[in-house]
Amino acid sequence: MVHTYKSNGYNIVLDANSGAVHCVDDVAYDIIEMLEEGINRNNITVNILKKYSHLPEVTKEEITEIFDDIEELKRQGKLFSEDIYAKMSSEFKKRQSVVKAICLHVAHDCNLACKYCFAEEGEYQQGHRGLMSYEVGKKALDFLIENSGTRKNLEVDFFGGEPLMNWDVVKKLVAYGREQEKLYNKNFRFTLTTNGILLDDEVMEFANREMGNVVLSLDGRKEVNDKLRVSRNGKGSYDTILPKFLKMAEERNQQNYYIRGTYTHYNTDFANDILHMADLGFKELSMEPVVASPEADYALTEEDLPKLLAEYDRLACEMIKRKKEGKDFHFYHYTIDLAGGPCIVKRISGCGVGTEYLAVTPEGDLYPCHQFVGDEHFLLGNVFEGIKNADVCDEFKACNIYSHEECKNCFARMYCSGGCAANAYHTTGSISGVYDFGCELHKKRIECAIMIQVAERFGQN
Numbered sequence: 001m002v003h004t005y006k007s008n009g010y011n012i013v014l015d016a017n018s019g020a021v022h023c024v025d026d027v028a029y030d031i032i033e034m035l036e037e038g039i040n041r042n043n044i045t046v047n048i049l050k051k052y053s054h055l056p057e058v059t060k061e062e063i064t065e066i067f068d069d070i071e072e073l074k075r076q077g078k079l080f081s082e083d084i085y086a087k088m089s090s091e092f093k094k095r096q097s098v099v100k101a102i103c104l105h106v107a108h109d110c111n112l113a114c115k116y117c118f119a120e121e122g123e124y125q126q127g128h129r130g131l132m133s134y135e136v137g138k139k140a141l142d143f144l145i146e147n148s149g150t151r152k153n154l155e156v157d158f159f160g161g162e163p164l165m166n167w168d169v170v171k172k173l174v175a176y177g178r179e180q181e182k183l184y185n186k187n188f189r190f191t192l193t194t195n196g197i198l199l200d201d202e203v204m205e206f207a208n209r210e211m212g213n214v215v216l217s218l219d220g221r222k223e224v225n226d227k228l229r230v231s232r233n234g235k236g237s238y239d240t241i242l243p244k245f246l247k248m249a250e251e252r253n254q255q256n257y258y259i260r261g262t263y264t265h266y267n268t269d270f271a272n273d274i275l276h277m278a279d280l281g282f283k284e285l286s287m288e289p290v291v292a293s294p295e296a297d298y299a300l301t302e303e304d305l306p307k308l309l310a311e312y313d314r315l316a317c318e319m320i321k322r323k324k325e326g327k328d329f330h331f332y333h334y335t336i337d338l339a340g341g342p343c344i345v346k347r348i349s350g351c352g353v354g355t356e357y358l359a360v361t362p363e364g365d366l367y368p369c370h371q372f373v374g375d376e377h378f379l380l381g382n383v384f385e386g387i388k389n390a391d392v393c394d395e396f397k398a399c400n401i402y403s404h405e406e407c408k409n410c411f412a413r414m415y416c417s418g419g420c421a422a423n424a425y426h427t428t429g430s431i432s433g434v435y436d437f438g439c440e441l442h443k444k445r446i447e448c449a450i451m452i453q454v455a456e457r458f459g460q461n
Contacts (some may be wrong), residue, residue, distance in 0.1 A: 003411030007451040016411040020078035099147040101155035103359040106132040106166040115228045131166045132362040137173040140360045143383040157191045164198035196241035219261040220273020254283040261287045264298035268307045271315040278329045286332035316448035334449040354396030371422035406434040412443045
């Protein structure tokens with residue numbers, strides 16, 4: 001499978017199965033495009049000579065050389081390569097997996113009332129507030145160790161609601177985890193996701209010492225952030241959290257953190273929000289599209305899609321320009337490794353939701369991930385008794401790019417791994433479904449990410 005596209009003046013060819021990327025001239029681009037469409041060599045030659053009749057340098061001999069180059073790339077497995085993984089996809093359900101990461105919901109409570117919050121102001125679908133006890137948290141870490149097999153590196157994300165509302169327990173659990181590391185030859189990488197309201201010097205000092213990554217929630221410009229990220233009395237959060245986030249980013253040497261925003265129907269010009277945060281001095285940025293009921297006034301619509309795709313293009317071009325000026329920053333979705341990247345199992349099966357990655361509620365209940373919490377169908381068990389609903393785990397284990405019919409002919413499948421199962425479920429009713437709107441956005445992000453690397457290699461426009 002070959003994907004061809006034009007971006008920022010470059011003719012880009014992606015061989016989807018091998019991951020090889022080629023930047024070619026117009027003639028080679030047209031030839032490859034026609035080969036992908038199934039047009040035979042003789043007809044391609046006739047078409048090319050007719051299209052480029054105004055260019056004397058485009059001859060049968062040059063076209064023959066291009067065909068020869070294409071054949072050589074085929075032999076090298078870098079163009080029109082075979083999909084060697086489809087036949088083994090059925091074996092993925094049988095593979096033995098271990099738990100390597102948990103999302104600890106230390107607080108089902110929040111001091112903000114963000115209008116788009118999937119967690120319903122921290123309460124999720126359970127309808128009540130609650131804080132995780134130290135005893136439940138300890139048992140969750142024990143569960144992770146016991147179910148991690150021989151894997152040494154484990155991840156624990158302190159999540160909510162707002163986890164800083166249960167800060168003492170967070171600190172105690174980190175200390176407990178450090179003790180267990182020595183006993184079981186494990187290495188915990190702790191992360192923290194926070195809205196920043198309760199950030200202070202003590203929290204920052206501890207987080208900068210103990211947390212491998214910190215996610216800080218900010219939606220961009222003040223008017224955008226304060227429209228939806230508000231307190232329970234309707235007051236915006238921007239002025240309260242911005243100075244804290246700036247300080248924390250600097251204290252972390254502008255690395256191992258993300259400013260994480262959400263864009264909605266109200267800011268389809270979201271590139272301006274990303275650039276606003278870059279102008280403030282932040283270097284690590286992420287911005288996600290809201291997933292919401294169509295009835296919500298902030299929900300993204302099909303009419304918004306052309307504008308959103310154009311925004312990703314605009315952002316990519318601006319990032320190239322800024323890097324040339326020495327004002328570069330990183331955007332999460334444009335950070336891909338074309339030379340290496342995730343192993344093939346991860347590329348095919350995704351984030352490990354429901355198998356390698358689990359969420360833990362304040363009561364110790366286990367769910368496939370934080371976006372399934374509160375849905376009883378997806379209740380897997382608890383940290384005291386372990387997994388009781390293995391059938392649901394098997395559903396997730398069988399979910400990969402080859403179980404989605406829509407993914408089979410998609411060039412981006414090895415980069416999105418079939419997309420987010422939670423988004424698919426909440427929009428289609430099935431974890432094997434496809435969130436079409438999100439797919440279109442992700443395909444554009446992949447194209448932009450590749451274009452940026454092409455520009456860095458072949459000369460920035």
